[in-house]
Amino acid sequence: MNKLLPILTVVVAIMVVWYAAAVGMNKKWALDQAERAGISLSTGALISDTWSQDRPRLPAPHQVVAELWKSTGGMVIKGKPFSKRSLIFHGWITLSATLAGFVIGTSAGILLAVGIVHNKAMDMSVMPWAIASQTIPILAIAPMIIVVLNSIGVQGLIPKAIISAYLSFFPVVVGMVKGLRSPDHMQLDLLRTYNASGSETFWKLRLPSSMPYLFTSLKIGMAASLVGAIVGELPTGAIRGLGARMLTGSYYGQTIQIWSALFAAAILAATLVGIISLIERRMLKRMGAA
Incomplete structure (x- = not known):
């Protein structure tokens, strides 16, 4: 209490x-x-x-809640959970792009972090570019990505996933680099004393030490990935997804619809971050770190 x-x-x-x-x-x-x-x-x-x-x-809070229920639970009761008026349908479209982008961005971020930590040339060259990439507003680069990919016939999920990956990879890179470098000199010297190889040092010391940093960055990356998926739906005039739902509401002055889509996105983000937190607690507990 x-x-x-x-x-x-x-x-x-x-x-x-x-x-x-x-x-x-x-x-x-x-x-x-x-x-x-x-x-x-x-x-x-x-x-x-x-x-x-x-x-x-x-809109008042009860109006937003009523709209949320009408477009989720109400649709389930009617037997139309994947109707185009259902937030479950639109949420699934956005979730698909979010997860695809999150997987791409996380994978790229972890690989880059490993390279940066173990290769001084990558540290001097890749890290500054990774930081510089985040100075470009996503609202400016998203239409460019979509137009370029559309010109070569790539549409649908992939452009939104790439935009999501663009936003999610940076926190993973930064967090993972910090985590892989978290072991102190005494720990590294101890492994050298044991004649441990570079790979053994990585798997037995650096990677386990990086887990708390990694999971923290994954939570940020997941939220950023969802933002990227929604932003990716806006410039295309999409008719599916939470971003499209907001866009349609703005066209017709349906502010209650806009707010319900915003809250649906917030609930979706909280759920995804909560799942990562649950995995984090279980994994760190098994590792004896929590």
Whole structure:
């Protein structure tokens, strides 16, 4: 209970601010409609109206929750979980690109990190380029990647996966390099005393020592990969995926739809990061590190 109380306090504070902001941002429409109808709204009626508009500037929390349920659980009850109006369908499309990009980015990041740690030339050449690559805004490079790949007939999942990999590989590179270099000189000298080879030093010392760093970077990489998948859906005018759902909502002024897609993405990211955390705890426990 002591751990839950601070969390609940923050959640309640966010809800209070959110509901108050919804009144402030949506009251102009309510007052304009009342003026046109020649009626006067009481404070209670004004608040009720601002929390129940079909196309509010800022939807109230219960409107977002209702839309989430309607487009997930409601679709399951109707037997249409993969309908084009279902967030389960759109979430699956985004999840596929996220996981593909995460696997590509993580694999590339780990391989680059190993090369950087064991090869001074790569350390001097590759690492600066890896850092420089992250200075390019993803919103600028995503359309370029999609256009180039479309010109050679590559469409669908692969362009989004490449954009996801672009965002996810960097934290893995940095975290893995830090982890592989975490053993101190005494530990390395001890293995040299035992006449351990470079590969034995890597497998028995460097790699186990890097696990906490790796899992931390994997959590960041997973969240970044999801962002990359959503960003990859925006410039294409896609009709499938959480990014496409947000885009469609912006076209038609469906702010509740936009917010429900945003929350679906946040829930998806939290779930994926939670799975990595679970794997981390079990693996480190087996290694005796936690």
